[in-house]
Amino acid sequence: MGTTRITVGNVEIISLLDTPFELPWQIFFPERSQSDFEPYRALYPDSYGEGRFRTQAGCYAIRSRSQTILCDTGIGPGPIQFLGGIQGSLLDDMRRNGVPPEDVDTVFFTHLHGDHVGWNLSANGALNFPKARHLVPQADWDYFGKMLETNQQMRQVTPLADKGVMDLTSDEQTLTSEVTTYPTPGHTPGHTSLLISSSGERAIITGDLAHHPAQLDRIEWCSAFDADSGTTTETRRRVFDQAEADGLITAFCHFPEPFGRLLRLEGKRVFQAL
Template sequence: MERFTLGDVEVLRVLEWEGPFAPAAALVPELTERAWTEGAGLAPEHYEAGAYVGALQTWVVRDGERTVLVDTGVGDGRERPSTPMFHRREGGFLTLLEQAGVRPEDVDVVVNTHLHADHVGWNTRWDEGTRDWVPAFPNATYYLPAADREFFDPAAAHPARTAADGPGAAKWAEWDLVFADSVAPVLASGQAVEWSGSVRLGDALVLEETPGHTPGSSVLRVDSGGERAVFVGDLVHSPVQLAHPSCSSCFCLDPVQAAESRLRVLARAAEEGALVVPAHFAGAGAARVRRAGAGFAADWAVPVGS
């Protein structure tokens, strides 16, 4: 767990898991192994023996008025048969959060940068009394991208469900499980705000759409006391994409649009000197970026924020 400050904003990292996640060649299909092995600073924190090394983590942002969670990980006890690493996982995230000084009732805002399984899992918890999933943070407002709700909600019947070139039936089946246990209970509770475009959460915090990874993928910008950061979710999975920003991950639903969003956000971060804070960077977890040829280079924040 690491803490740092940006002006008057405090940021806390709560790490659920870190390690080899997937074959690097599968994660970013456009890149050769050489791009990984020659990537400055990738091994061993981000690349190891042909594998992409990543992390599951939540960023806690406190602006003096509210406590904000940026993404909520995988969740415990979830049925994720197509993703063995997530299937019926027991990671004890709420305990980790409390050890960091954040009780569930302390959380004012939950930001889901998008509605994939590893970003919404702890939106909810299992309640033995009702034998059902209920919001894990009883006092929180959950900010859900409207475009993602429309895309993933089974009741919305998005045309991509039956498109010949769309995701397959197995993928939709798992997404439906995610929606049922981690999104629908929040909608039913009345705690959700569906948003589009951009929305200001406070003087220092702004949510902005950056579509491509999913239709409603978003970033959270922090601007306080002359210091800036951008929490980019899955806009960037690995630092290899900093050097090759046109290359999207295998999880991006619209790779071309994702690349456009990635380049735009990274270019602005380089210009403003903003700290780039992705959802899945292992090691230091965050970096400042600067232009380097057609891409960007990372100046690692070790410890984060230094």
């Protein structure tokens, strides 16, 4: 496990863990074989379970200009039967890390998949982040809003609109003078990252732009959950090329190491954890 707490200029970013989980390779990456990933095992041993893809539902808290921003809300309390009955523990992890849920001013969603919106509401429908505005990418709201019956995770999202605590976001939007939204579509139509820039230092929280660190090198490898593989691949190329060239600190919700930099090692683009 790498560093879980960093500063970027005057901004503090804290990684939060809802829960680790594992999936069969062929479910997550149906167009790839498990052996495709073997050349990357020595680089990223924590992304390999016993014959399964090992990953996690991770979130980030950002403290900037006296504001507390929570990026994504995990898979939720569960149990999630599809994933072997796992149960998240994000709220406990927030308290452990000094970020109590009632301190959150803004909840920002990179996208509206179920492993990113799970803790919005308690079992009785109360807000888990009671003073927060909740920022939802417009394109995801439009996309998933059409499929309410088949997308159970929207039960954690549509009540935010009914309660008047949700705002829609598109393009680049300033959250504080140091934190800006940055559309990175493809995984979902509205998938959006966060750029952090303070005192000459920069970082990007890229949500689900990649799930396995091998995808930094093999940007064309798409998961079953990438809605538009062509757009996802092009977005990966654009963002990863820039992150590598500029030496950005880069964060992914599903990587076991919460912060790293992209660099070249023996011809491969790799994730070097901080």
